Amino acid sequence: MWKRVRHRTPARAAASAGSGARVPGALAQLAVVLRTPARAAEPLFARAPRRWQRLLPFAVAACFVLSLLPVTIAVLANDYRMGGGWAGALGVAQTVPLLLAVTRPLPAWALVLFADTAAAALLTDAGQVAGQSWPWPPMTIVGYLVLMVCLGLRGSIRVLVGVWLATGVVGGVLAFSRPDGANDTAALLLVLSGVVLALTGALRGLGDAQQRIAEQESISEAERSRRTLLEERARIARELHDVVAHHMSVITVQADSAPYRLPGMEPPVREEFAAIAASARESLGEMRRLLTVLRGDGADGAGGGERAPQPGIGRLQQLVEATVRAGQPVELSLAAGAAGAAPPAVDLSAYRIVQEALANVVRHAPGARTRVSVSCDAGEVLVLVVNGPARDAVVALESSGTGHGLVGMRERVRLTGGTLDTGPLPDGGFRVAARLPLDQLTEDDS
Template sequence: MYVNDRSQSQPTGLRTEAGLVRGVLRRLHQDLVEGAFAFHPMPPLDENAYQWSRRLLPRRLRRWSRWAPHALVGSLAALIFLSGIGQSSFGFSMVGTLIGSVFSFACTLPIALTLFRPVGAFWLSLGVLGVAALLNPNSGYGGYWSGMASFTHIIVMTLVVLRTRPRLAVEVWLVTMVVITVVCTFRGNGSDLGPFTFFSAVILVSAAAVRAWREERQHVVETETVTAEERSRRTLLEERATIARELHDVVAHHMSVIAIQAEAAPYRVKETPPELATAFSTIRENAVAALTELRRILGVVRSEDPDAFADANPEAPQPTLASLDSLLASVRSAGLTVEAVITGSARPLPQGVELSAYRIVQEALSNTLRHAPGAEARVEISYVLGGLGLRIVNGAPSRLAKPSPGAGHGVLGMRERVQMLGGEMTTGPTEEGGFEVAAFIPVSVSGTGTGPATNASAGEAKS
């Protein structure tokens, strides 16, 4: 029984090793053979990678800094080519100089080719290195060309690893060592094989580490970008849910007024025609049904955050600009020096506009308390013919702000409120080191007041 188990384990082990070898050869074939000479140009640097150019280079040269790696590789190839021509013209004959120039071009061409076809450049450089290794190292030509080919091949392998992936460092090194070992064995001279092996291994390991670090950094940047986008999207949805919860009371108030007026209208007219009474009854029934649907929608919105109003009175009316004094008193008690200026003739506005304006002022002052401690703030409210203008500006902070636990998307919520009402909003730092929030909310002349048939109210109910 023991013999049978042993006899069965050996083929299994052989199959496992054979599969491992086939996997390695398949990976080598995919990386170094398939599409080896495919056109794969090196892209220019992205904006995040050349921020240094904005500080060191003139404005006219900044856009060209994206092509700095291409210029560096091209300059390196040209420098080695000119050096090879100069070296060959000193100690060789006219024919040797011509052959040396051609060989120098063959050595440096793969360096420039790495910008477009990196794997193909490796094979071309490896072929030049194999030809140079076959020459007699004792002759003047052989020693010079072999050293130049070895030097340029290490550069080519390094560029290939930096341009592709870290694992190619092992693959190109193994293929190179196999070819050089076979050639040196055929020539019977391998004295320079040891230094070349060690030096090339150190260079390629360093290049693979740099490439791996760049890939990891790019992955982190992409992950952070996706996370920031998801956070912004989630914050936007949460802000819209908050706006929907707040506007529910506004729309529900208008629908309640419609229902009450429709129910009381028949009693205001003597001998009301049956058709008119039926019409008023239908209006009341539709208004009550709309209120029921609003409550259902509000239940869906609040289902994700059942404690949204746990600390507030759900029966309390939504705040308006008439409650601005109490808001200013609250922030003043928290240590903020704030001044309020109201220009124009104050008039009643649609409840949605009043509510959004109050929330914008509230959020802007909260941001001042959180991010600009010790600064003074100013609130400007302008009643103009076409709508309502808001401007909240604060000065420079007098001390460092503590880390805030918030998500930092207060401006996003304010912008969402303004866009919902068809307005415009701008934010940004001031010349004095503070921050400014300016918004304009349009209100039509027929939309002013608190009547249920205003244009703004219709827009709120649609939102």
């Protein structure tokens, strides 16, 4: 019954859904895959979450090399009538560097551009250039565009602009020596390479932007959780102030009235009681100053409501009745003697846990039947709140929850040295179970 269930709570699920609405899963995945590696020697997609995604660039590059290498050699030798040795050497120089583009696209681009330029110069004196594409044959354009994809996913905007301008300059210089009858493809490659660089650069920029958004949201979520935790601890401290202040006031009154209630007291004993009363009054003053700091303001009226008597197990019946009047069916099982058996800290914590649990039911499962059970067993208070599934589809009633519910439960349980188990049920409901020891209050170490 008390076995811990490690599942997301409704509040966490709603937070996760809200985060997913802000950063769609596809774009978040794209941000990881297209993340620019921090080190230049890292391959493309090195930060991808799956192994096949990290190997994909190598496989694609190898496919292009295996397909372009024989085609390049055959076209140069057969269509352009270039010697077989030169055709083989140029085919290797123009295609094999594509494998290097996966890890070092800029050096690969320099090698390919040099090989393509050398091929264009040699094609000027080839046996059959008239009527053929020059200075960039079709297979050269295909390989160059593959290289532009690798560069666009890795290079900065300055590098991409420099590569595009260099491509145009080389093509413009070669145009002055264009053979008669050849089809000039310099402008075609310049336009296509510019389009590919623009698209891949924009895609990479989108991935980087999504990555930065995800990192910022992660930081914001951590800060929000920390702020929520600190606010809840301050709230608990304010409530415990009333409990401790009550006992200190009783000590002060008893110490001051001891000489009148016990006549014939020796002077040293009177002085001892007077010292106890003075210490108690001084402690009360220190606690009031601490409470002022925790409230965050010095106005007495602002925190007047917090000086009301703190609720306990004895007021659970009123809490349940108020929840029922709000339209939430709730059944309360309160063991006889549970209201008076718990010390003040445990009494207050049990009430707040039930209060927060019912608030979560109203928020996340309106209309669901709920059972609240509070009992004392073997020196501890057992609190159990179980609700069934919502009767109808849940509509978000709040758009900006504070997230204090479960945080407050955990902090109160830690305060008393108990345990808290929360988790969904197989039928779609939810369960909150807390054990609060009656005689083993522990100090919060954090």
